[in-house]
Amino acid sequence: MKKNVCVLFLFIVCNSVAQNGLGSWNILNVTMKINSKWSVFTEGQIRSLSFYDDFHYYEIKVGATYKIKPNFSVTTGIGDYNTYSEGGNFEKPMQNNEIRTWAQVNLKNPFDYIVFEHRYRAEQRFTSNGYRNRFRYRLSAVVPLQGKKIVPKTFYLSAWNEIFFTDNEPFFERNRLFIGGGYEFSESLAIQTGYIHQFDYKINDETGRDFFNLTLLYNFDLKKKEKHDFHPSTND
Secondary structure, three states: HHHHHHHHHHHHHHHHHHHHHOEEEEEEEEEEEOOOOOEEEEEEEEEEEEEEEEEEEEEEEEEEEEEOOOOOOOOEEEEEEEEOOOOOOOEEEEEEEEEEEEEEEEEEEEEOOEEEOOOOOOEEEEEEOEEEEEEEEEEEEEEEOOOOOOOOEEEEEEEEEEEEOOOOOOOOOEEEEEEEEEEEEEOOEEEEEEEEEEOOOOOOOOOOEEEEEEEEEEEOOOOEEEEOOOOOOOOO
16 A cells, blocks of 8 residues: 555655656765775755756765764765756857866764764865865654664655855855655665755856755665664765
C-alpha cells in the first residue's frame, strides 16, 4: 500500500512541476566504503531550468571521507562545475566554468528515531570569473517512516536547509532548501525525490529557482563484514 501511495505521490508531483515550469535537479551519488574509517565517493549532477528541458548546468566531483568517531567525520573533494546561458540545452556562451576544492566537517546527532546532521564546508573556487572563497553550513534531518532506523525496504522523510557565505561584502550569497523523502531498496541502493528552493543574493553564475529533485544513491562496502546504518546524503 505504501509503495502505491508513493508512486501516486511521485506522479502527482511530476505532473504538478511540469505544469508550473519548475526545473529539474538530478543527482547520481556512488560511495564506496573501504574500511571502518575510510570511504570514497563520486557524484554527478545535471540541472535544467524547465522540467527536463533547458539544461544549463552539470557537475562531477570525487572525494574521500575519514570517520574519526561514529558520528564525526571529515571530507575533502574536488570537482568540475559548468554553467551555461539560459534559453536552451547547454546554450552557449558558457556563463561559468569552475574547478572547486573543499574541506568539510560532518557531525551527526541521533535523537531517538531522527538523525540530525551538521555540515560545515570551506570551498576554494577557481572560476572563469576569478578566484573566490565560499563557506557553507547545512542542517539536515532524516526520519524513517517504519521503525527507528533506515534499513532495507524502509521509506523515509528528509529535509535540509543550507546557507552560503563569502568573505566579501555583502557576505550572504545563497540559501537552499530541500523537502522530500525516499526509499531504501537495500543496504546498497536508495532513491530520493523532493522539492528544492534556491534563493540567490547578487550571485552571477546561477539564478535562484525552484526544482524537482531526483537522486539515486548507491553505496557498497568492500569488506562486507558488518551491517551499517544508512544515512541518505549527497555531496552537493
